[in-house]
Amino acid sequence: TEIYTLSLHDALPIYLDLNNGIKTLKKQFESAKFDVICSNVYFEEKTIFLSHKIYEVNGTKILVVGITSPESAIQAPQEMIKDLIFREPAKQVEKYYNELNGQFDLLMVISNLRHEEDSKMAKDCPYIDAIISRYDINPENKVTKIGKVLIARNSQKQGSEVGQIVFRKKESKWESQNPQFHIVKESEIPDPEALKIGRAHVWTPVTEYD
Numbered sequence: 480t481e482i483y484t485l486s487l488h489d490a491l492p493i494y495l496d497l498n499n500g501i502k503t504l505k506k507q508f509e510s511a512k513f514d515v516i517c518s519n520v521y522f523e524e525k526t527i528f529l530s531h532k533i534y535e536v537n538g539t540k541i542l543v544v545g546i547t548s549p550e551s552a553i554q555a556p557q558e559m560i561k562d563l564i565f566r567e568p569a570k571q572v573e574k575y576y577n578e579l580n581g582q583f584d585l586l587m588v589i590s591n592l593r594h595e596e597d598s599k600m601a602k603d604c605p606y607i608d609a610i611i612s613r614y615d616i617n618p619e620n621k622v623t624k625i626g627k628v629l630i631a632r633n634s635q636k637q638g639s640e641v642g643q644i645v646f647r648k649k650e651s652k653w654e655s656q657n658p659q660f661h662i663v664k665e666s667e668i669p670d671p672e673a674l675k676i677g678r679a680h681v682w683t684p685v686t687e688y689d
Contacts (some may be wrong), residue, residue: 497551500559501527516545516589518571521564531575533583542583544575546600548591548613568592569603576606585646585653587611594620594632601628609644609655622657629655639663 496504501522508515508528518530531544546568552560572588590597590612597612605626612632615621623630633640641663645656 495554497555497560497563501563516543517547518544518575519546519549519566519568520551521566522562527563530571531579533579539585540583541585541587542575542579544572544586544588546571546588546590546592548593548596568596569600572600572604572607576604585609594623594630597630597632598623598625601625601630604628608646608653611644621660624655627655629658631658633660635662 496507505527514532515528516530516532517528518526520527528545531542534541534543549565549568552563552565568590572586576586585608586606588600588607588610590600590610592600592612594612594615594617597610601607601610602625605628607628609629609631612630614636615632615634618634621632621634629644631642631644633642639662640660642658642660644658647654647656
């Protein structure tokens, strides 16, 4: 049995990022050394950033789809987003699941939805393996599971917490394990595990055997 610990270092725009308009947002990410993924915000029939990407780790292919909150259409100044189209999150996940079915082993969603919306997406798209989502102050929402869909979110702000999700392959099926969270405090030496994750590039595989 192989266990992979996958450390994700991608990003997606949250709704406050759109307050200054899409041109300013794109400029902010010009020198980014990570992928910016967002599948449900469109400009002139094209997604404003990369909609999805398939990462390969030790021969395992992981489809990552980015979803940002439709709240952007309400929270951001209307003159800044007037030419943007916000599409229904679950339908976008379904779109890439159907288009790329057979080309990946795991489907992960990077989400900026609220807990209730993530839960609905998990019910609408039960084939998702994991949803990595936005900050939530309620500790009861930190890790939940709906069917096989694991939903994990941090409970600390300002980059002070990082996490890992372990997937176990058993009899050709992948099973998610509860995430591990590591706190990083500015005034202290970082947790060794947190430091290791922070130095990783996009995906860091750790293989164990039992």
